[in-house]
Amino acid sequence: MDILNVSDCYNVYIDNSIKGLYDALKANINKNEKIFFVTDSCVNKNYEDLINNLSKAFNADVCIINHGEENKNYDTINYIYSFLIDGKADRNSIIIAIGGGVVGDLTAFTAATFMRGIKFINVPTTLVSQVDSCIGGKSGYNFKEIKNVIGCFHNPEFVYISTHFLKSLNRNQLLDGFGEIIKYGLTIDKDILEFLDMNSNNLFLLEDTVYMSIIKKCINIKSNVIDKDFTDKAFRNILNFGHTTAHAIEVESNYSVPHGIAVALGILTALKLSEQLFDLNKGIYKDTIKLYTKLGMPSSYKVDNYEAFLYAIKHDKKNNDKINFVLLEDLNRCKIKVEVNEDDILLALKNSIDK
Numbered sequence: 001m002d003i004l005n006v007s008d009c010y011n012v013y014i015d016n017s018i019k020g021l022y023d024a025l026k027a028n029i030n031k032n033e034k035i036f037f038v039t040d041s042c043v044n045k046n047y048e049d050l051i052n053n054l055s056k057a058f059n060a061d062v063c064i065i066n067h068g069e070e071n072k073n074y075d076t077i078n079y080i081y082s083f084l085i086d087g088k089a090d091r092n093s094i095i096i097a098i099g100g101g102v103v104g105d106l107t108a109f110t111a112a113t114f115m116r117g118i119k120f121i122n123v124p125t126t127l128v129s130q131v132d133s134c135i136g137g138k139s140g141y142n143f144k145e146i147k148n149v150i151g152c153f154h155n156p157e158f159v160y161i162s163t164h165f166l167k168s169l170n171r172n173q174l175l176d177g178f179g180e181i182i183k184y185g186l187t188i189d190k191d192i193l194e195f196l197d198m199n200s201n202n203l204f205l206l207e208d209t210v211y212m213s214i215i216k217k218c219i220n221i222k223s224n225v226i227d228k229d230f231t232d233k234a235f236r237n238i239l240n241f242g243h244t245t246a247h248a249i250e251v252e253s254n255y256s257v258p259h260g261i262a263v264a265l266g267i268l269t270a271l272k273l274s275e276q277l278f279d280l281n282k283g284i285y286k287d288t289i290k291l292y293t294k295l296g297m298p299s300s301y302k303v304d305n306y307e308a309f310l311y312a313i314k315h316d317k318k319n320n321d322k323i324n325f326v327l328l329e330d331l332n333r334c335k336i337k338v339e340v341n342e343d344d345i346l347l348a349l350k351n352s353i354d355k
């Protein structure tokens with residue numbers, strides 16, 4: 001097991017088994033602390049025995065929410081609040097999320113707001129959540145067709161990542177995680193792109209050592225970024241590379257395009273915008289497309305309704321009355337808060353994904 005520390009604040013355990021989860025929970029939970037697990041219907045189906053065993057071992061209640069981004073809303077938060085109140089949760093209670101980014105973000109928000117804040121532990125089970133959403137403290141939910149527009153920062157007590165959970169992901173769910181990994185490669189550490197390229201054939205064999213290494217790299221990168229700008233005032237914006245278009249794709253597609261794939265598509269549009277505005281070396285776009293093809297990553301998304309799409313871009317929570325993008329001046333050299341106009345966006349969409 002590897003242990004990384006984030007911002008001198010909490011540990012991230014990275015393991016290939018589940019046994020360490022029991023040990024970490026035992027070591028970190030006091031007798032007077034009542035435990036509540038939150039998971040979703042799909043994770044529960046895949047890991048019913050594990051969740052039942054954990055619930056017995058820690059005398060815990062299990063709250064099962066409906067899976068999927070379309071349930072990342074206030075109704076689900078309300079459901080978890082009611083579950084906690086019915087289960088007599090108090091200020092010493094701990095909520096443990098076992099699931100992907102949706103379960104993690106919703107549980108973190110619930111923990112941040114229930115009785116003005118209770119403890120939260122994150123056990124991420126998708127590649128997206130293991131390489132990205134499990135650290136950084138962002139919590140939240142979607143409201144009025146705007147992604148993550150309600151939320152706050154609430155750090156976990158610890159994070160337990162096990163590559164064991166990746167074994168039940170299907171090919172598309174795994175691909176979904178590559179979107180965020182490629183984002184780190186283009187914005188911060190180009191070695192990741194080489195690593196994905198060299199391992200493209202065996203990534204789907206799900207070797208623990210390969211994934212533990214990728215996850216460790218990504219957690220280290222994100223940890224260094226949030227150390228500099230936890231509350232996302234400026235520098236942390238680089239982690240939003242590809243995300244403005246991604247959020248519009250998620251909303252316009254009624255969440256049928258999952259987050260990581262939407263990010264991968266949004267990255268292509270951001271690269272074209274970077275070519276248009278910063279004369280970015282065209283080889284970077286070509287190499288990225290080559291990598292997508294090798295991995296089997298989609299590279300097109302037909303926009304149905306431009307008005308709705310631009311509305312979603314304008315109302316992305318990172319934009320106010322102006323439309324700002326994170327772009328690349330060069331590989332691993334980002335420029336944040338670049339103001340772009342609608343014509344630039346439409347041209348970049350046409351020249352990248354909108355086919």
Ligand SMILES: NC(=O)c1ccc[n+]([C@@H]2O[C@H](COP(=O)([O-])OP(=O)(O)OC[C@H]3O[C@@H](n4cnc5c(N)ncnc54)[C@H](O)[C@@H]3O)[C@@H](O)[C@H]2O)c1
Nearest residue numbers: 042043067100101102103125126128133138165168169259
């Ligand atoms: N807080 C942050 O910093 C941050 C960063 C990136 C993404 N996010 C958010 O994370 C969400 C995307 O995360 P996600 O892709 O994990 O979404 P998700 O939680 O919806 O999981 C995707 C699907 O996989 C299923 N699943 C989860 N674990 C599984 C497993 N081990 N085996 C089989 N199926 C499994 C889920 O039930 C769901 O149907 C988005 O809402 C995004 O906004 C947040």
